[in-house]
Amino acid sequence: MATHTKEATAVTETGSGAATIAAGTLCWRVEKGLLEVLIIHRPMYEDWSWPKGKLDPGETTPECAVRETFEEVGLSVTLGIPLASITYPVSSGEKLVHYWAARTERLSPEPDGKEVDRVEWVTPERARELLSNPSDVEPLDALVEAHLAHDLQTWPLIVVRHAKAKPRSSWSRAEGDRPLAATGRRQATAVSRLLQAWNPERVVSSPWVRCVQTVSPYVHQRSAKLKLVDALTEHDAARRPGRARTAVERVIDKRRPVAICTHRPVLPLVFSVISNYMTGPLRALLPVDDPYLAPGEAVICQVSSTNPGRIVSVEQFRAYDD
Numbered sequence: 001m002a003t004h005t006k007e008a009t010a011v012t013e014t015g016s017g018a019a020t021i022a023a024g025t026l027c028w029r030v031e032k033g034l035l036e037v038l039i040i041h042r043p044m045y046e047d048w049s050w051p052k053g054k055l056d057p058g059e060t061t062p063e064c065a066v067r068e069t070f071e072e073v074g075l076s077v078t079l080g081i082p083l084a085s086i087t088y089p090v091s092s093g094e095k096l097v098h099y100w101a102a103r104t105e106r107l108s109p110e111p112d113g114k115e116v117d118r119v120e121w122v123t124p125e126r127a128r129e130l131l132s133n134p135s136d137v138e139p140l141d142a143l144v145e146a147h148l149a150h151d152l153q154t155w156p157l158i159v160v161r162h163a164k165a166k167p168r169s170s171w172s173r174a175e176g177d178r179p180l181a182a183t184g185r186r187q188a189t190a191v192s193r194l195l196q197a198w199n200p201e202r203v204v205s206s207p208w209v210r211c212v213q214t215v216s217p218y219v220h221q222r223s224a225k226l227k228l229v230d231a232l233t234e235h236d237a238a239r240r241p242g243r244a245r246t247a248v249e250r251v252i253d254k255r256r257p258v259a260i261c262t263h264r265p266v267l268p269l270v271f272s273v274i275s276n277y278m279t280g281p282l283r284a285l286l287p288v289d290d291p292y293l294a295p296g297e298a299v300i301c302q303v304s305s306t307n308p309g310r311i312v313s314v315e316q317f318r319a320y321d322d
Contacts, residue, residue: 019093023065024052025077025102026143027109028152029121035147037127037140038109040072041118047132050139051075051116052097060317061098062197069102073119074110077102078199078257080154081146081302081313083139099139101152151312154302156198157252158259159270161293163187163320165210176208176233184210187296190320192217198300200257201225204247206232211261214296218259237266248273255308259298267292274301277311285314296320 027038039048053068055061062079069077080101087096109119122130124144128137146152163184171178180188195218203219205211207228219226229247230236237244248270251258262270267287275283278301287293293316302313 020054020090020095021061022052022054022095022097023061023068023099024050024097025065025069025079025100026050026083026139027069027073027075027077027102027104028143028147029104031121034123035144036121036123037143038073038075038104039120039122039127039130040111040116041120042115043117044115045132048130049133049136050099052099060194060197060319062100062317063193065098065100065102066197072112072116074112075102075104075107077104078156079197081152082315083142086135086138088133088135101143101146103153146312150306151304151310153305154312155255155257155305156200156259157257157274157301157303157311158195158198158200158298159267159274159293159301160191160195160214160259160261160298161264161267161291161295162206162211162214162261163191164295175235179209180213184295185213187320188214188217191215191296191298192221194298194317194319195259196222198257200259202227202254202256202258203261204229204232204251204258205261206230206234206263206266208233208263211263215259215261232260232262232266234263234265237262237269241269244269245273252277252303252309255303255305264291264293271299274311277301277303277309278314282311282314285316287316294318 029036040051041048051069051072055064069075083099083101085098087094111117111119124140127140164181165178165184166181202225203215204227205215231243231247271286297318300315301311304310304312
């Protein structure tokens with residue numbers, strides 16, 4: 001199973017050396033106790049593959065994976081665990097494709113009729129026989145491994161640092177009222193787009209203005225439930241860190257998709273709580289150096305639904321880079 005972080009901005013990923021960056025999903029379901037995956041047939045290439053496509057300008061890889069899946073097979077998915085990323089040669093050089101697991105239930109995929117003309121639900125064994133690109137087996141192996149470990153069915157726990165705020169030096173009123181800067185407002189819109197890849201149903205936030213403004217575009221777009229928690233403010237977390245830790249633990253205990261938005265000084269406390277639900281290798285992937293996350297950046301943890309309280313993957317994405 002993939003446990004490494006992925007840099008999400010097109011600029012960063014292009015810097016990896018690949019000429020083309022793409023993203024996609026392995027949609028999965030369990031029918032009569034058997035794991036099945038969705039494969040697609042592309043008439044242009046006469047091959048069998050996974051739903052995937054190239055990044056649009058300014059798009060992150062998670063957003064791309066969700067969009068391409070909808071465009072090619074008509075499924076609105078939310079991302080699960082990250083799977084193996086693959087590289088292979090293309091005419092322009094090297095292509096890098098990031099994949100995620102995406103569970104679907106009671107939905108009928110519909111090929112777009114252009115890039116995709118056929119779709120099939122098949123067993124992993126049948127998928128290995130049909131897949132045209134040998135590299136496409138790598139994310140499938142990761143998905144099957146997670147399924148056997150009962151770690152494929154997960155829910156997202158997302159930690160967001162609020163977007164860029166107006167400088168403290170230029171703000172003379174109450175610290176809790178300090179709003180986002182113009183850049184921060186653009187970041188908040190980008191944070192909303194990024195969060196929709198995991199679609200958390202709840203947002204738990206510091207009630208200070210800059211945190212609320214960061215998550216408001218997502219809350220309004222998705223009609224998510226917003227809960228404001230005083231313990232997650234800079235002031236309260238510094239004075240009573242035990243209350244802040246308890247607040248984070250309560251969020252995890254609910255076992256429902258959630259995003260937590262807080263401040264840079266509170267992030268190490270939040271990560272220290274989250275680390276208790278991880279193995280050592282995953283714990284090592286959490287940010288440890290100040291400022292931990294850039295404004296508008298997020299850490300996405302997938303928590304096992306069948307092994308409660310066990311975090312099985314960690315990723316890190318920056319929603320917007322001004």
